[in-house]
Amino acid sequence: MRQSPPMGLDDRFDDLVATLGGFYRSWLIYLGLELGLFRRLREAGVEGLTPAQLASAAGCAAAPIEEWALAVDAHGLATLEDGRLTVDDETAAVLLDDRVPEFLGGQFVHAVVASLDWDRLAKFFQTGRPFRKRPDRYRESIERLTVQDIAVFFQEALAALPQLVADLGARGARVLDVHCGGGRWLIAMAQRFTSLELVGVEFEPDSVERARRNVDAAGLGDRIRIEHGDVARTRHAGEFDLAYFQYALHGLADPPAALRAAWAALRDGGRLLVLDWALPSNVEEFRTRHGELIAGVQLDEVFQGTRLGTREAFTGWFSAAELPEPDVIDLPSGASVFVVAKS
Numbered sequence: 001m002r003q004s005p006p007m008g009l010d011d012r013f014d015d016l017v018a019t020l021g022g023f024y025r026s027w028l029i030y031l032g033l034e035l036g037l038f039r040r041l042r043e044a045g046v047e048g049l050t051p052a053q054l055a056s057a058a059g060c061a062a063a064p065i066e067e068w069a070l071a072v073d074a075h076g077l078a079t080l081e082d083g084r085l086t087v088d089d090e091t092a093a094v095l096l097d098d099r100v101p102e103f104l105g106g107q108f109v110h111a112v113v114a115s116l117d118w119d120r121l122a123k124f125f126q127t128g129r130p131f132r133k134r135p136d137r138y139r140e141s142i143e144r145l146t147v148q149d150i151a152v153f154f155q156e157a158l159a160a161l162p163q164l165v166a167d168l169g170a171r172g173a174r175v176l177d178v179h180c181g182g183g184r185w186l187i188a189m190a191q192r193f194t195s196l197e198l199v200g201v202e203f204e205p206d207s208v209e210r211a212r213r214n215v216d217a218a219g220l221g222d223r224i225r226i227e228h229g230d231v232a233r234t235r236h237a238g239e240f241d242l243a244y245f246q247y248a249l250h251g252l253a254d255p256p257a258a259l260r261a262a263w264a265a266l267r268d269g270g271r272l273l274v275l276d277w278a279l280p281s282n283v284e285e286f287r288t289r290h291g292e293l294i295a296g297v298q299l300d301e302v303f304q305g306t307r308l309g310t311r312e313a314f315t316g317w318f319s320a321a322e323l324p325e326p327d328v329i330d331l332p333s334g335a336s337v338f339v340v341a342k343s
Contacts, residue, residue, distance in 0.1 A: 025075045029095065030112040031068060032077070033105050035060060038095050041078060041087040048079075048086035098147040101155055101333045106144040113141035114300045121303055130305030136206045143182040143210070146247050149335065150188050153246065153275055156331040161339065164271060167241060168193045176201065176240040178262050179231050179248035183211030186226075187218045198224045201234050232257035236265035245274040249317065251306040256321035263323055266342045272323070274338040279308040290334045314338050 007015060032038040040057045041049060049057065055065035073080035078087045095105045117138065120131050158165050167173060168189075173196055177186050180200030190198055202208045208228045215224045229235070232254055243262035252258050262272055279298060280286045286295055294308065301307045309317070311328060318326050318340065326338040 021075070024071070025077070026108055026112055028068065028072050028075060028077060029105075029108045032072065033095060033109055037065070037068065038078075038087055038092060041085060042092040042096060044086070046086060048084040050083055051085060054085060099151050099154075101148065101152050103148045103151060106141075106147045110141040110145035111296070113137055118303070124303050131303055132305045134304055139181070139204060139207055140210070142247075143184060143207075146181065147184060148333075149246050149275060150185050152331060152333045152335050153185070154188070154192065156333055156335070157273075157275055157329070157337050160329050160331070160337070161273075164242070164273075167271075168196060170241075171195045172197075173241045174198070174239060176234070176236065176243045176262065176265050178234070178243060178245050178258060179203070179252065180211060180226065181207050181248075183214045183224065183226060185244070185246050186211075186224050187214060187220060190218075190220045190223050196223065199236070199240075200224065200226045201229055201231050202226065203229065203231055232261050234261045234265050238265070238267050240265050241267060241270045243270070243272045245276070247276055249274050249314070250276055250309045251301070255309075255317040259317060259321040259323060263321065263342065268342055270342050272326075272340050272342070274314065274326070275335060276314065276338075277308065277334065278311045278314060278336045281310045281312060311336060 029038075035058050037054060037058055040054060051066040051069040052062050054060075054069070055062040058065070069078070069080050069085045072078040073085070077091060078085050093100070094102055095108070097103055098105065117131060117134060123129075124131060168175070173193070175186075175189060175196055175198045177183075177198065177200040180186055180202050181204075183200050186198045186200050190196055200211055202211060205228065208226055211226045215221055215226060227234075231248075231252060243265055245258070245262070249255050249258060259272065266272060277294060277297070279294060280288075280291045285291050298308050314336075315326060315328065315338070318324070318338065324340045326340040329337040329339070331337060
């Protein structure tokens with residue numbers, strides 16, 4: 001049951017005005033990230049930049065940047081003083097530092113880009129027919145979003161699984177990334193564990209192309225192979241020491257089938273690991289900041305015909321795949337890891 005009393009009219013008005021402001025704030029952040037405005041302000045340090053200097057540095061028109069500067073100051077995202085705009089270290093870190101679990105830049109980019117398709121949302125509510133054909137920009141934004149998951153994996157998941165770290169460092173270890181998207185996790189793994197051989201399987205053609213391009217740009221084509229194929233039929237058997245799903249399993253048409261295929265691809269002693277953001281299991285869990293945010297993510301998921309899963313749903317998929325019950329590790333960031341070893 002709710003513990004706090006209902007808001008009065010004035011308090012509710014203020015609460016909803018803040019929500020309206022949050023809509024505009026998200027767009028200001030998105031523009032600041034996409035146009036490189038926050039990055040240039042950070043580089044300028046305590047001296048900051050005038051709006052005209054910022055516009056010139058970012059290759060933008062001066063007049064819109066002047067309005068953006070006033071707006072980000074009003075929203076507390078930067079400070080405009082004596083005609084110069086600065087950004088504080090903490091804001092810059094949360095929006096720009098994609099190697100820390102606190103990184104939110106990708107979340108803002110994805111939220112805005114996903115909402116560009118929401119002109120069809122009312123129709124979905126009326127008909128119940130999902131909008132499955134998201135444009136390429138949506139999958140690109142997912143890759144920006146899951147950069148945070150990579151940081152969570154390295155700083156939180158691996159800290160909870162020290163034996164996995166030791167095993168991945170062994171010469172000859174091989175890793176499979178199922179539904180690998182643009183291949184960013186594979187690249188990070190290859191850079192961290194320099195003797196690993198890695199394979200990514202992806203079914204979206206544009207993501208396969210992006211992944212191969214990213215791998216080549218990183219100079220890792222000799223250690224990372226990207227395969228275009230059905231993630232539920234990977235054609236691999238007994239080859240890998242780790243099979244990994246990152247924010248991927250819940251969005252697949254047949255999660256148990258994908259788990260079975262990944263399990264078959266493991267050597268004896270290998271691990272199957274799923275990192276995802278589980279949906280709260282009850283109403284009380286939704287009444288938290290984490291629940292508030294993930295409820296919005298779920299709205300976009302069901303709009304496209306997928307849905308996040310509760311912890312119970314994830315363990316149910318393991319059961320339906322006839323795999324051992326996974327260990328469930330809830331991480332500090334709010335993400336969860338589901339892991340099982342093949343004996």
